[in-house]
Amino acid sequence: MTTVAYLYVGAVLFAAGALGTLARRSAAAGLVGVELMLAGATLTFVAAAAGFHELDGQVAAALVVAVGVAQGIVGYTLVAALERSP
């Protein structure tokens, strides 16, 4: 399987996440969209790393995953607080 196919999947994921972030008004849906965008970027990094036979992309992907975790925790906490507030 060529690297281009993985890049297409990453692009579709990023587009779906961007569409969900921009089109939906719900905060939880926006968070899901941002997570999908980060997942698409991560897949692109890893596919590029495999295509260029370098490990730098995998390191960048690990960093993106760490950023996504931090963003997810903060975002979900905010959404939960917003939904509890009257």
Place this chain on the structure above:
Amino acid sequence: MSVEQGIFAIASTACIVGAVVAVASRDPRTAGAALFLVLLTLAALYATLAAPLVAGIVVIVTLLIVLPLAVHLSVPAPRVHPAARPPIAAAALVIAAALLVTAVLAVAAGELPLNVSLRSTDGYDVAGFRDLTTGRMAVAAAVVAAALLAALASVRSVRRAS
């Protein structure tokens, strides 16, 4: 069609469908389940790209962080009567502390293969990565993490009920 192509076809299709469902669904439970599916199929795609470390990180993050957060956000916590609540929090904390002490002792006894290198001259050292992820220390760390999560969840539920 080779095995790699088959895995890519199945995983990419499930990933895209899951992404569309996660974005389009108005039910937070459905969206959370779809996001869970997307992340797990992405881990399969990373594995086919010869990136087992990233795949492992994504699986661990999905199981230990994203899934509990999604469940916490989408499933309402049940109301427990204060008189009927079991001392789960104290028991979970004691178990977690015991497992943590076990993990520290395992480190002191040299069970953790700290000298394993994940990189070799031609890429990942797959055997070393396997030793690191399947060692007793890794199992102990996973159990400790699960116990701490259970303790935190039980403490939260007890505080909410009281």
